[in-house]
Amino acid sequence: MQTYTRRLGHQFSKSATSSSQPSLRSLYSALHSPRNHLRIASSRPTCVALIDRSLLSLKRQIFLSFVVVVVVGGGGGGGGGGGFGSQQERYGSTIASTGTGHIVRKGTGGRSSVSGIVATVFGATGFLGRYVVQQLAKMGSQVLVPFRGSEDSPRHLKLMGDLGQIVPMKYNPRDEDSIKAVMAKANVVLNLIGREYETRNYGFEEVNITMAKQLATIANEHGGIMRFIQVSCLGASPSSPSRMLRAKAAAEEAILKELPQATIMKPAVVVGTEDRILNKWARFVKKWGFLPIVGDGSSKIQPVYVVDVAAAIMAALKDDGSSMGKVYELGGADVFTVHQLAELMYDTIREWPRYVKVPLPIAKILASPREMLVNKVPFPLPTPAIFNLDEINAYSVDTVVSENALTFDDLGIVPHKLKGYPIEYLFSYRKGGPNLGATISEKISPENWP
Numbered sequence: 529m530q531t532y533t534r535r536l537g538h539q540f541s542k543s544a545t546s547s548s549q550p551s552l553r554s555l556y557s558a559l560h561s562p563r564n565h566l567r568i569a570s571s572r573p574t575c576v577a578l579i580d581r582s583l584l585s586l587k588r589q590i591f592l593s594f595v596v597v598v599v600v601g602g603g604g605g606g607g608g609g610g611g612f613g614s615q616q617e618r619y620g621s622t623i624a625s626t627g628t629g630h631i632v633r634k635g636t637g638g639r640s641s642v643s644g645i646v647a648t649v650f651g652a653t654g655f656l657g658r659y660v661v662q663q664l665a666k667m668g669s670q671v672l673v674p675f676r677g678s679e680d681s682p683r684h685l686k687l688m689g690d691l692g693q694i695v696p697m698k699y700n701p702r703d704e705d706s707i708k709a710v711m712a713k714a715n716v717v718l719n720l721i722g723r724e725y726e727t728r729n730y731g732f733e734e735v736n737i738t739m740a741k742q743l744a745t746i747a748n749e750h751g752g753i754m755r756f757i758q759v760s761c762l763g764a765s766p767s768s769p770s771r772m773l774r775a776k777a778a779a780e781e782a783i784l785k786e787l788p789q790a791t792i793m794k795p796a797v798v799v800g801t802e803d804r805i806l807n808k809w810a811r812f813v814k815k816w817g818f819l820p821i822v823g824d825g826s827s828k829i830q831p832v833y834v835v836d837v838a839a840a841i842m843a844a845l846k847d848d849g850s851s852m853g854k855v856y857e858l859g860g861a862d863v864f865t866v867h868q869l870a871e872l873m874y875d876t877i878r879e880w881p882r883y884v885k886v887p888l889p890i891a892k893i894l895a896s897p898r899e900m901l902v903n904k905v906p907f908p909l910p911t912p913a914i915f916n917l918d919e920i921n922a923y924s925v926d927t928v929v930s931e932n933a934l935t936f937d938d939l940g941i942v943p944h945k946l947k948g949y950p951i952e953y954l955f956s957y958r959k960g961g962p963n964l965g966a967t968i969s970e971k972i973s974p975e976n977w978p
């Protein structure tokens with residue numbers, strides 16, 4: 529028995545001369561050589577002890593390999609560079625370089641790391657909100673989601689981050705203490721609250737000015753809010769024909785007065801899967817067979833893809849503070865007239881374009897009853913579909929990025945062209961289903977119309 533143990537030990541030590549650990553191959557061959565098998569059978573207790581030792585050694589090897597993989601893998605990811613998976617270039621935030629406060633940052637910049645950003649995103653339950661939350665979560669930020677109403681409204685956002693990364697918090701936008709509570713743990717505040725029509729409960733001024741101003745004041749008092757980003761609208765100006773755009777302009781002014789280091793983002797009309805322009809038009813067309821166009825549809829607009837707007841917000845957050853105190857106008861890659869955009873919608877859903885041109889004064893008359901009654905009747909009125917007086921006023925003038933404005937370019941982003949992927953969600957409106965053809969711009973002629 530002793531001889532056997534010595535021999536097996538000798539085999540190990542011979543193979544282990546080049547490395548400090550016996551290699552797995554030598555271990556395997558020592559245990560499995562037919563000679564040793566015979567000896568193992570005839571010397572059971574020693575054999576069990578040996579197998580135990582071998583298993584222990586195996587475990588040690590596996591553990592060491594794991595440590596090596598973790599160390600090397602971690603180093604590779606942190607090193608950045610192009611590629612996929614752990615080799616993909618990732619960007620953490622540089623938020624610590626501006627403001628004060630204790631920043632904890634960990635990991636390589638992906639979803640499971642800690643970016644150091646704890647952001648309260650007001651208005652996260654809306655259209656733009658889901659893209660902003662997704663991009664924040666993707667770089668390892670914790671996102672506090674204030675919501676009002678149903679618990680279901682922030683539910684879809686929970687899936688965008690790791691367990692505990694997205695934290696829905698019930699609040700009341702009219703209760704200062706509840707706003708303070710949702711902001712208490714944050715170091716970044718994003719305000720995406722806005723609405724393009726009035727309701728019985730909330731007017732344009734309260735939603736767009738009072739709330740924004742209140743958030744800025746609380747953020748200022750908080751002392752640890754390093755970045756405040758306000759999402760306004762392209763075309764917001766005190767001289768705009770739209771009440772909402774005038775309110776947005778007043779909010780910008782109030783915020784910059786309270787927090788001169790705030791960043792203002794002014795997106796043009798936003799387009800994407802849940803948008804409220806192309807979807808609204810397509811739904812109307814499918815239901816009524818035509819699209820009302822106010823005036824001759826010649827007003828210029830510069831629709832922007834929602835993912836680009838969210839990316840611009842992220843770029844501002846990740847910069848070295850150079851976007852602080854600045855106003856960015858975020859317009860898409862192309863300028864369209866309202867009519868051209870409607871044509872693109874028709875092309876994509878493959879319907880023959882049919883328009884009813886409604887002169888501006890008539891459109892205003894059609895849209896006015898809701899505006900007059902909204903605060904006078906004791907029940908909620910339906911949300912305006914196509915004839916929203918304020919929107920009609922807004923689209924009555926050109927809304928494009930001004931010449932000297934800071935734009936996507938200054939944030940290092942190239943906005944997507946709308947034609948193609950960004951509006952593919954419109955395929956779902958096609959007759960015959962979304963899979964009927966895959967190319968844009970093939971009109972069905974009226975002769976072939978069933």
Ligand SMILES: NC(=O)c1ccc[n+]([C@@H]2O[C@H](COP(=O)([O-])OP(=O)(O)OC[C@H]3O[C@@H](n4cnc5c(N)ncnc54)[C@H](OP(=O)(O)O)[C@@H]3O)[C@@H](O)[C@H]2O)c1
Pocket residue numbers: 650651652653654655656657675676677681701719720721722723724730735759760761762794795796797798799804
């Ligand atoms: N969509 C566009 O085309 C467009 C274009 C330019 C600028 N913007 C601006 O971008 C921001 C986000 O737009 P969006 O399209 O994501 O808007 P949205 O889908 O209508 O979402 C608006 C968000 O604001 C919240 N909100 C509205 N009224 C509120 C109130 N009275 N109290 C508290 N919260 C309220 C909503 O919360 P609930 O879910 O609880 O209602 C929702 O989370 C807005 O400021 C908007 O003005 C949008």
